[in-house]
Amino acid sequence: MTQSAAFVVFGEALTDFIRQPDGQWRAIPGGACWNVARAAARLGVPTGYAGSVSTDVFGAELYALTQAAGLDMRFTQQYAKAPLLAMVTSTTPPDYFFIGDDSADLHFDPERLPANWLDEAQVLHFGCISLTREPLASRLLAVAQEAARRGKKIAFDPNWRKLMDSPSYRILFQQLLALSHYVKVSDEDLDRLFPDDGNALATLQALAPQAEILYTQGAKGMQWIKGEQVIDQPAYRVEVIDTVGCGDASMGGWIASQLRQPDAPAPVHLHCAAAGAAIAASKAGAYAATWDEVQALIAHP
Numbered sequence: 001m002t003q004s005a006a007f008v009v010f011g012e013a014l015t016d017f018i019r020q021p022d023g024q025w026r027a028i029p030g031g032a033c034w035n036v037a038r039a040a041a042r043l044g045v046p047t048g049y050a051g052s053v054s055t056d057v058f059g060a061e062l063y064a065l066t067q068a069a070g071l072d073m074r075f076t077q078q079y080a081k082a083p084l085l086a087m088v089t090s091t092t093p094p095d096y097f098f099i100g101d102d103s104a105d106l107h108f109d110p111e112r113l114p115a116n117w118l119d120e121a122q123v124l125h126f127g128c129i130s131l132t133r134e135p136l137a138s139r140l141l142a143v144a145q146e147a148a149r150r151g152k153k154i155a156f157d158p159n160w161r162k163l164m165d166s167p168s169y170r171i172l173f174q175q176l177l178a179l180s181h182y183v184k185v186s187d188e189d190l191d192r193l194f195p196d197d198g199n200a201l202a203t204l205q206a207l208a209p210q211a212e213i214l215y216t217q218g219a220k221g222m223q224w225i226k227g228e229q230v231i232d233q234p235a236y237r238v239e240v241i242d243t244v245g246c247g248d249a250s251m252g253g254w255i256a257s258q259l260r261q262p263d264a265p266a267p268v269h270l271h272c273a274a275a276g277a278a279i280a281a282s283k284a285g286a287y288a289a290t291w292d293e294v295q296a297l298i299a300h301p
Contacts, residue, residue, distance in 0.1 A: 004120035005048035005072045006259050009037035010140050011130035012105050013051050013066070014084040014098075015058045018091065028285065029062050030086070032128040032159045035245045035286045038069040039252025039276060042288035045259050048075030048121075050113060051130070054104040058083040069288065074114040079104040098129065098163070106136050110143050118147060123255055126176060127157035132169050141172055148179045155182040156208075157251050160192040177208040182258075184214040184251045201225065212266070214254055214273060216247060222277075224270045233270045236278035236301050245286025250277035253294060260291070271298045 011033025018026045037049035049071045053059035055078050066076050084100035100106070124147050131137045144154055156176050163169070173193070177183065185193070185204060194200035204213065205225070213225040221234040253276025257269040275297040279289040 003046045003072075005046050005075065005117065006120065006122045007037075007040050007045050007047045007125065007255060008050050008075060008117065008121045008123075009033050009040070009047065009125040010050045010143060011036075011126060011128055012084060012133075013049070013053050013062045014086050014100075014105070015062070016086045016088055018088040027058070029058075029065055030245075030286060031062075031084075032157070032248050033125065033130060034062070034066070035248035035288070036125055036127070036157070036252045036255075037071055038066075038286075039245075039249045039280075039288045040256045040259075041070045042290055043253060043256035043260070043272075043276070043294065044291045045256045046072065048072040048117070050075040050108070050110075052077035052079050052104050052108040054078070054083040055080045056083060058085070059104060072114075075117070077108055077112060079107040081107055096162075100133070105130065106133055108136055108139065110139055118150060118152065121147070121152060122259060123153045123155055123182070125155040125157070125251070125255065128159040129161050129163050131172055131176070132161070132163040132166065134168075137169075137172055141175060144176060144179055153181040154179045155184075155251070155255055156180040156211075157184040157247070158189055158193060159247065160189040164192070174207055177204070177211070180208050180211045182214070182255065183208050183211045184216065184247070184254065186216045186247055187218070190215075214250065214270075216250055216277070218243070222250065222270070222274055224266050226266070231267055231270060233267075233274045236274055236297055238278045238282040238297075240281045241284050243281050245288075246277040246280045248286065249280035249288065250274065252276060252288070256291075 013031040013034035041047040081104040216222040224231040250273040254273035257272035275294040
């Protein structure tokens with residue numbers, strides 16, 4: 001019998017096409033929300049990735065990797081629609097665009113989720129471009145609203161992308177912040193989300209009054225913020241291979257810790273977030289650490 005998912009992650013899975021220096025393109029399965037789900041599952045938390053992928057070669061790869069990560073496959077849907085693709089024309093500086101008109105991700109249907117799934121779920125996660133793409137965005141907001149009404153905790157990582165400049169996203173962004181119990185935001189996200197705001201963190205706190213905030217600052221480490229309380233967490237020292245998926249790994253580590261050790265204090269969860277990010281940085285690609293790897297780094301930094 002499948003163990004009920006305590007953590008359910010909603011949002012996009014996609015294929016990144018990254019232009020190489022020689023002009024060739026490299027296809028890599030990814031997507032911020034999908035990475036968060038994989039991170040949590042690898043950390044031993046029963047997790048469902050609630051999104052839809054295509055039935056072609058790109059979607060089939062994502063589906064197979066979802067299964068390999070130990071995610072609850074009852075939450076993942078497939079549609080015979082085009083794949084969602086991110087065309088990364090440059091990584092330094094970042095430059096990209098998305099291809100996905102009427103793609104499979106937009107056809108995700110919450111009505112097809114497992115029976116009584118919300119009875120068992122404890123935390124629901126939302127984020128990134130899934131919240132900019134209709135009709136998916138409105139469906140996901142409705143799921144979050146119903147879950148919050150039923151006393152479930154909401155996690156939100158805006159994960160800023162170019163599509164978030166629209167007035168409609170700004171409205172949804174504020175609605176989701178008001179529901180959230182856990183908000184992760186990077187320093188780069190904050191600058192983009194609140195341009196010309198000299199006190200962006202305070203603005204974010206005002207929009208998410210009940211939330212714990214995980215504020216990540218790359219190599220400078222991260223902070224846990226709740227009201228007037230601030231806890232600093234330096235980055236663990238590792239040899240950095242690449243930073244792909246580090247933010248998603250920190251989010252997955254933070255929530256997985258909350259679910260695995262709910263009575264632990266905030267600094268313990270912060271350690272797990274930082275260790276997950278550091279281990280991801282020490283590996284190529286969006287690596288998802290195991291619980292043992294995370295605990296070993298915390299014990300012997």
